[in-house]
Amino acid sequence: MRLTDDERAILAGERGEAVRRALELQIKVGDFFGADDFVAIDSAHMMAEIESMGEPCLAWVEEMADLGGQAVVPTTSNPRSVDVALWEALGQDERQVELELRLTRALNRLGILTLDTCINYQTVSPPRFGEHVAWGDTGTVIFANAVAGARSNFEGGPVALAAALTGRTARYGYHLPEQRLGTVLVELQEQPAATSDWGALGCWIGRQVSDYWQVPVIAGLEVQPTIDQLKQLGASLASYGSLAMFHLVGVTPEARSVEEAFGGRQPERTLRLELGGLRSVYATFQAERERPDVVAFTAPQLSIVELRDLAGLLNGRSVHQDVRLLVTTNYQNRAAAERLGYAASIEGAGGLLLSGACFYLMTARELAEKHGWRTILTDSAKLANIIPGYGYNPVFRPTEVCVEAAVQGRLPW
């Protein structure tokens, strides 16, 4: 990579050991992808939680703090593996909480805003069009790229921290204009309606386009999606396809037309979603147990609007005694939900409203073993994709169906 005088000074150790290590790590990644140089970033978002880090990676972060590392751009943290207030109610191990608290202390010393959220673009700030950022958690990246028109690759925890300390990232992938152009055309002959339908659409596309370097262009949309619907679409595309970018013609800012989205190139292939295609996606998830063990509203964390709608469905009702209903959000929305009475509606029905966490990070395998959980029902297509690795049987259904099943203790379909 071509380095500036400033970057050479960092590598020579003139700005301290933490930032030297950070840049060295970034150069390894940049070289692997043939990056020419670095680009300055305006913010970073760091995925850091004990479930995937374990103690070795925690020690690495603590060492970066000991070495004096300091974030030079605003940097937020992703959800964690425990809610420090509710871990006992869920039956988690106290050791996990101790490690997460150690991690929080290290992140705070590094100057990171430990908001523990995967919806920073809804509750902290969306990025600005055209700005370069270094975000991790795939759902945040695809939202930044596709919906906001900012520029980011998937930046996993270690390199997101590195970017926070150096204020830059290697210029490759989605920082380059040509990588952002469409490669696959998706024609809709069925329109998504419910919010979970957008997750189903992301699943349907992502299963067929499973390659980080591909960019689907979705055309033929006759409805205007809400931000929460775009969030579900993005999270699902990123999960099933490992995709970091999409265009929704007439909606997202780099796709005022199909031609603009493809930048004059021809699509490599065309997918057509026929009528009934979304219902078929739901049908690919079949329950092994008639009564779900867990019903989870999570992945991504719920916005205040999603919390309001869920509270409305649960208000005055009771979750079946043999079903565990879990909801995750961030601290900001939790506080708002308490003020607005939504937390009381969810908790009054017997739901557990967790903050600063996300279910699949929450030692899900250990919880399944401890509680005998197997069938999990969710309106998150993303969760349904991830959770089988932890020994669960996932069932993906629309939100209303999930709520009814939680109350009745029985899956209708």
Add this chain to the structure above:
Amino acid sequence: MSDEIVLRGHPGIGPRVEGEALVSRHGFSARYDLNRKTGVFSRESHDLYGQSIVGKVLVHTTAKGGVATAWALLDMRAQGTAPLAIIFQLANPIMAQGAALAELPLMDRLDPDPLAVIESGDWLIVDPPAGEVRVRKRQAGG
């Protein structure tokens, strides 16, 4: 050893190693597919379900899923549940980041296509600095 096949590409990440191949036609994610405490594939729909990656050279189509693998490779290395090396047809940034942190050998974009020539049980000499993988086919019947 006359039937040695050489795959070439750009320089990869990590040091030269050699070991036995474990080949999949599916993608790979440490979070989606593995029990990271044992290094065994735990996703029932994965074509390597029930098999251990420990000490193997994983050969996969591409990376799938999210960002967790960027941390998980170092954690697994420390726990002794990591693969020896990973070869992809096409890697994504997360795998490169995870390999760089863990100093675990990673290579991609090789010619000829690794999935066309490598089978599970073949002996591989993975040389990221040289941008080269040497394949010694498993002895027939051996």
